[in-house]
Amino acid sequence: MNNENDDQYLVQECLNGKGKSFEIIVNRYYKTVFRLADKFVHDFDDAEEITQSVFVKAYENLRNYNSKYKFFSWLYRITVNESINYKRKRNKTIVIDANMPSLEPDAGSSYEKNELSSKIKDALMELDMIYRAPLVLKHFMGYSYKELSYLLDVPEKTVKSRLYTGRQLLKDILLRNRVL
Amino acid sequence: MIDKKYLELINKDIDKIISADEKKALLKFLGENPDAGNLYNELTKTGQMLNHLPDREPSPDLQSRILMSIDHNRYSPKNNPLAVFGDFISALKTKWAFSFSFGLAAGIVLLAVILSVTSLVRTSIEKDIYGTIGITSAEVLRSFSSDSPDNFFKIDLLKVRASDDDNHFAFNVDITPPEEYILELNYNPENVIFENLSSVKFEKINLESTSGKIRIFPSATSRFSVMIALKNTGEEIGINLLKGEKSVLDRKVSLK
Structure with missing residues (x-):
């Protein structure tokens, strides 16, 4: 299928000097890459920086892309690596603004929803990246064990073990924080 | 302690890959x-x-920031002469392609002659913009430089043709050693947008609605570019290059 819907065609076009093709790829995937990075690092600015860096790395290494795999899987694999490396490089202190205005009473249910989401995200952040990554990829992207094995560059058996342990650890954190 | 086998079934159930028989066995176990x-x-x-x-x-501008941080010329055929040569050779494999290639070669020779003649009358120099993309051409409008033993810097102001509009400019900065300098640009925040600042450390100070200052600390890199998009042409930007506390360049430039 030689058209713009086919990522591999766009990659080839890009390698042939048609820069516009990569713009289509960026347009197609930047939101998903951002959301994935956001789930990994739970920080808006960091997630945007990671997203930017993912596409720069992908573009620079386009010749190394193996067409045996889906292009977006390769992109998500870079996202995983960038998120892991980013967090290693930057142990950021999160400052919570105590003077932040409270929400209006009629926004109660939305507030509760946001608070619950925030608690789940905080719990995820407590997990080591080796457990967080498979959980995020499984629950947000719906990947199979085999696909996770490629994305995380570990055998399927390890994927399963990390997924199960991660889920158990997350459950314990949620119980401890009275979220469950 | 739960049997490992049933723990696996629980996880398979959550991952929705459990078979009907396994589910039946799991439910029986859970019931007991x-x-x-x-x-x-x-x-x-x-x-x-x-x-x-x-x-x-x-953010709505994330996509454009991504595109601005990519070197779009990386895979340009002009950067890959071998690929161009390879294409040429394979094109020669057919008679028709040979005729076509001959015509093309003649065209290239003609174009080269036209370009060389044009370059004689042009006073501006085409330049690359460090780390940016989608630039079809850029010409130097002004240059400020010093190569004295105390200061080594070169700042080129370029008019950039980046897209359809005509209001893009860039400062190409080359400073050694970068960690000793701060580049201050004074501008009108209502009309001026900075585009590819992701490669440098910077801070923005908006003094008033019509007067802003951006301070760039080029500590990590000695060569970088600052892209500027204007809402209207004719803006004036103040350049102040500081080495420590001392100003080594203080100019105002009009972007037209």
Whole structure:
């Protein structure tokens, strides 16, 4: 299928000097890459920086892309690596603004929803990246064990073990924080 | 302690890859073991909570920032003479292609002659913009430089043709040693937008609605570019290059 819907065609076009093709790829995937990075690092600015860096790395290494795999899987694999490396490089202190205005009473249910989401995200952040990554990829992207094995560059058996342990650890954190 | 086999079945159930027989066996086990039942409920709920976490949307300008940080000329055929040569040779494999190639070669020779004649009358120099993309051409409008033993810097102001509009400019900066300098640009925030600042450390200070200052600390890199998009042409930008506390260049330039 030689058209713009086919990522591999766009990659080839890009390698042939048609820069516009990569713009289509960026347009197609930047939101998903951002959301994935956001789930990994739970920080808006960091997630945007990671997203930017993912596409720069992908573009620079386009010749190394193996067409045996889906292009977006390769992109998500870079996202995983960038998120892991980013967090290693930057142990950021999160400052919570105590003077932040409270929400209006009629926004109660939305507030509760946001608070619950925030608690789940905080719990995820407590997990080591080796457990967080498979959980995020499984629950947000719906990947199979085999696909996770490629994305995380570990055998399927390890994927399963990390997924199960991660889920158990997350459950314990949620119980401890009275979220469950 | 729950049997490893049933723990695996619980996880397979959460991941929705459990078979009908396995599900039946799991439900039977859970019915007979209340502790396992509790664990099953907690893990299932954990999985559901993860499934329903809301997504956030990125900033509206993220896509353009990504595109600005990519070197679009990386795979340009002009940067890959071998590929061009290879294409040429393979094109010669057919008679028709030979005629076409001959015509093309003649065209290239003609174009080269035209370009060389044009370059004689042009006073501006075409330049690359460090680390940016989609630039079709850029010409130097002004240059400021010093190569004295105390200061070594070169700042080129370029008119850039980046897209359809005509209001893009760039400062190409080359400073050694970069960590000793701060580049201050004074501008009108209402009309001036800075585009590819991701490669440098900077701070923005908006003094008033019509007067802003951006301070760039080029500590990590001695060569960088600052892209500027104007809402209207004819803006004036103040350049102040500081070495420590001392100003080594203080100019105003008009962007036309």
